[in-house]
Amino acid sequence: MGHTDPAAQAVAESDETVHHRIGQLTRTLHNALRELGYDRELMDARDHLPDARDRLAYIARVTGEAAEKVLNAVDRARSVQQELTEQAGELRQRWQAVAAFAAGGKACTPAGKQLIDETCDFFAGVGGQTDRTNVILTDIMLAQDFHDLTGQVIRRVVALAQLLEEQLLKLLIETTPPTQRPRVESKQLEGPVVSQAVRDDIVADQQGVDDLLASLGF
């Protein structure tokens, strides 16, 4: 027998005692859960998690399809706007020629001249109107970024549900609570901000990004 460090031995004994106590607590907890019928509830909770994941996946898929439909519609609307702009431009030129002819002679009544002028004005204004419509279409298109933002959140919740399911399964199979709680790793990417709570480790908007980078000399 070699010489044993008394301090190390004391620590080992202390660890053993702690492990023993944890084991006893675990057994007590398990028995209590079973006696109270909570093991069944845990089983039910675990069984429902895959369903919850499927529902979230369904939401992600349907919202994605909805966003694609909107983007397709925006593309079609842009095409229509483009045609409208081009046709209005061509007609405007032709009506301007008619207006010039009408202004130089007596072939047209005052009411006719007025109609020609108003028609020219109308075609002149179409370009501005289609431009404004295109700005609105851009806003509609940009609003579809919700699919990316909510999709990332859903992905994280699905991963969390998976983790919970695994942990619950361990709890049920091993009759002990999981030795480690699921924890969010510090290096995990944070994603979109879903909570309005004030946090100082994230930026609130693009200005926050620019300010932070400027403060670092970038």
Place this chain on the structure above:
Amino acid sequence: MSADTRFLIVDDFSTMRRILRNLLKEIGFGNAEEAEDGAVALSMLKAGKFDFVVSDINMPNMNGFELLKIVRADEALKSIPFLMVTAEAKKDDIVQAAQGGASGYIVKPFTKATLEEKVQKILTKQN
């Protein structure tokens, strides 16, 4: 750099790739291709001649940070402008991107004006 500037858009969400492609077209850059993650983007970058990368961060297979690191370490690719467009709003991520050599950082949701400003600023600085 001109309207012929060839962009590579890297994002795992097809909706966002499409939005970015359309926005780039609206601000005068109609030459763009898409990749769904960093790994695909890297093979495209090595195979083709791209002038500008617009990349998300959080993606499967290879994320934006990993792609940036490889691009900056590659002799043939290291000078390519690399704009991060991401939902990651953590200060640590923004600093990591800047220190890793990102040319700019846009946080989602963003506007057309923000994208145009950052792209033009990067192109101006490069010329």
